[in-house]
Amino acid sequence: MTEHKVTSPVLDVRDLHIEFDTRHGALKAIDGVSLQIAPGEILGVVGESGAGKSLTGTAITGLLESPGRIAGGKIHLEGHRIDTLSQDEMRRLRGRRIGAIFQDPLTSLNPLYTVGRQLIETIRTHLPMSKAQARQKAIQLLSEVGLPAPETRIDQYPHQFSGGMRQRVVIALALCADPKLVIADEPTTALDVSVQAQIITVLKRLCREQGTAVMLVTHDMGVIAEAADRVAVMYAGRLVEVGPVAEVVKSAKHPYTQGLMNSIPTVLHDVERLEQIEGSMPRLTAIPEGCAFNPRCPHAFSRCRVERPNLIAVGDSDAACWLVEDMEEPLLPRSETAKTATLSDHHV
Amino acid sequence: MIAFLIRRLLQGALVMLAVxxxxxxxxxxxxxxxxxxxxxDATLEQRAELQARLGLNEPLPVQFGYFITNAVQGDFGISYRNQRPVSNLIAERLPATMEMVLAAVVLSLVIGIPMGVYTALRRDSWLSHLFQAVSLxxxxxxxxxxxxxxxLVFSVWLNWLPSFGRGEVVELGGWSTGLLTVSGLKALIMPVITLSLFQITLIMRLVRAEMLEVLKTDYIRFARARGLTNRAVHFxxxxxNTLxxxxxxxxLQIGALIAFAIITETVFQWPGMGLLFMQAVSFVDIPVMSAYLVMVSLIFVVINTIVDMLYFVVDPRLRVDTGKNNTSA
Incomplete structure (x- = not known):
């Protein structure tokens, strides 16, 4: 991570709030989430279904649909604020600066057009190119994402591709205009395990070679461990822990993250029963006071039920937990270099 | 594709045989x-002679054979009422009905599709609500x-448009058209509006419902995420994908329009097949009725085959699958 020390983050989300207006008042779906991603960095965002992972990604791309709306916070992309842009300005940014990869490659491509047509259309929307130039670029993109025989496959329709190959096409589409940020929403969930590994390899390579920042939304800790540099854990619309992958996987600070790690099946240890976190995530209408996790937390004490914890630096990570505050001071003082790539300087 | 076409033609032939x-x-x-x-006051000899001439003494399957042979050549016998070949009668009336129906179809597509798209994209605008109400x-x-x-309004009160008939027609190689004269076009307006009103609302509602469905799909969300313009995404x-x-x-509606043009043709005294059929019914003019039945079925079968062909043009997934069949065959 030290090689990013002089660069400012590609994506900087500060205290993001997203609300859904309903007849019974506004529901807080995202409550004070802050994220930063440095160039060439892959930030994994994990959490249960409904934790707000995808919603955060959707808000960054400006594709939030009514009744959902950004109720507070700021989103900066390469230093420019983007959450206040008009719809049309935001549209120009999508595909150009922010690429998106969706979960299901079988349904993300229009079945009626050749992949070439869809690629060329996207390229020409963002870059001043002739059809022939755009076609050349499309072929080049397809070969970059590891599609064999791109010259012939470019004229084929989506249904002539396998799932993994389609996801490569989707990645190529996301990379058409060399975006600085790619938001990959469960990019491997719909794929076979063997194909998952290939897609992750492609993503990692592109990230390394082109310095693209990637926000990798998934509920699969295996994918995070494999691909991400840092990981952000979300629970009930809030960030509970952020830190380097190794740190979070090996020594999770937040009880929720610990529970999440313990519930991953492993072949290394002989475990009688897989652990699970008791209970389920609260509904948006009934988020408890204090720490949202307190009813399920095995270590909860009185303070957790009344006061909401903010992210507190501990070791290389940050965790939103009162237990952490009572821990001894981190062994190593946080260096300035790590600051750009992690969370630390907000919520003061 | 060829195999598919042959299969469809065989199916069509079977349907026609049943009809x-x-x-x-x-x-x-x-x-x-x-x-x-x-x-x-015909004598018994005359009866026997006609019976023999019509082939009514032959066994039933042979008679059916004759009927088919004649029908294929366009010969449906003589109209009882007009004492003229039924095929001539149909040929005279067909252009009137076809022109009216096709004009109605074109009108309903030209108006219905944009209205459907508009109401799907701007669901909450007052114009959409108006369209929805009017369509009801x-x-x-x-x-x-x-x-x-x-x-009542345009003929009786305002006296702008003729209330009946087809106006002046021009013969174009056996096809009498009313599209080339002013009076012909004026006469066409009201029947076409009458006939297409239901179709416009049907197409509008269909396009709207399909469009709303398609707009929710992943590939539309992905197209937006790629930053395509709204125009590219929508159109x-x-x-x-809604087509x-x-x-x-x-x-299906073209067929139905031809079959149900009867009412419109009766209201406007439009000299088409529907009116011919109505007259045939009131005179129990069986040859005309059976010829009408066969004609309408034939049109249905032809249109449905064309529709199936159009699927291939619109949806590449079908094309490739038959391509595979062809290479394996």
Whole structure:
């Protein structure tokens, strides 16, 4: 991570709030989430279904649909604020600066057009190119994402591709205009395990070679461990822990993250029963006071039920937990270099 | 593709054979054709002679064979009422009906599709609500009411448009067209509006429903995420995906329009096949009725085959699958 020390983050989300207006008042779906991603960095965002992972990604791309709306916070992309842009300005940014990869490659491509047509259309929307130039670029993109025989496959329709190959096409589409940020929403969930590994390899390579920042939304800790540099854990619309992958996987600070790690099946240890976190995530209408996790937390004490914890630096990570505050001071003082790539300087 | 076409043609032939059998049964068993065709004071010899000439002494399958052979050559016998070949009568009336129906179909597509797209994209605008409300009226008011109201307003009160007939027609190689004269076009306006009102609302509602469905799909969300313009997303990606059901319904509706033009043609005294059929029914003119039945079925079968062909043009997934069949065959 030290090689990013002089660069400012590609994506900087500060205290993001997203609300859904309903007849019974506004529901807080995202409550004070802050994220930063440095160039060439892959930030994994994990959490249960409904934790707000995808919603955060959707808000960054400006594709939030009514009744959902950004109720507070700021989103900066390469230093420019983007959450206040008009719809049309935001549209120009999508595909150009922010690429998106969706979960299901079988349904993300229009079945009626050749992949070439869809690629060329996207390229020409963002870059001043002739059809022939755009076609050349499309072929080049397809070969970059590891599609064999791109010259012939470019004229084929989506249904002539396998799932993994389609996801490569989707990645190529996301990379058409060399975006600085790619938001990959469960990019491997719909794929076979063997194909998952290939897609992750492609993503990692592109990230390394082109310095693209990637926000990798998934509920699969295996994918995070494999691909991400840092990981952000979300629970009930809030960030509970952020830190380097190794740190979070090996020594999770937040009880929720610990529970999440313990519930991953492993072949290394002989475990009688897989652990699970008791209970389920609260509904948006009934988020408890204090720490949202307190009813399920095995270590909860009185303070957790009344006061909401903010992210507190501990070791290389940050965790939103009162237990952490009572821990001894981190062994190593946080260096300035790590600051750009992690969370630390907000919520003061 | 070729195999598919052949299969469809065989199916069509089978349908036509069944229809021909019904038409034949009508001719043979509804009333006595001999009594119908001869004057009341005909002698027994005349009866026997006509019976022999019509082939009514032959066994039934042979008679059906004759009927098919003649029908394929366009010979449906002589009209009882006009004493002229039925095929001539149909040929005279067909252009009038076809022009009216095709004009109605074109009108309903040209108006219905944009209205459907608009109401799907701007769901909450006042114009969409207006379209929705008007379409409800269009879908529930029966054709004859619309027709009579139009006549009342535009012919009786305002005296702008003719209330009946087809106006002047021009012969174009055996096809009499009313599209080339002013009076012909004026005469066309009200019947076409009457006939297409229901179709416009049908197409509009269909396009709207399909479009709303398609706009929710992942590939539309992904197209937006790629930063494509709204125009490209809505018309390039969404609209084309809504066209399959529109093609199907339009195809079926052309057939239905031809069959149900009867009411409109009666209201406007439009000299088409529907009016011919109405007159045939009131005179129990069996040959005309059976020929009409066969004609309408034929049009249905042809249109449905064309619709199936159009699927191939619109949806590449079908094309490739038959391509594989061809190479493996």
């Amino acid at each position: 021909a059998f019904i038409a034949f049964s009508m001719f043979r068993f509804v009333g006595d054709p001999v009594t119908n065709m001869l004057p009341q 009226a269009g879908i529930s008011v029966p054709t004859f009411v619309t027709g009579i109201l139009l006549i 390039g990606h969404a609209l084309r 399959m059901p529109v093609i199907t319904i339009t195809g």
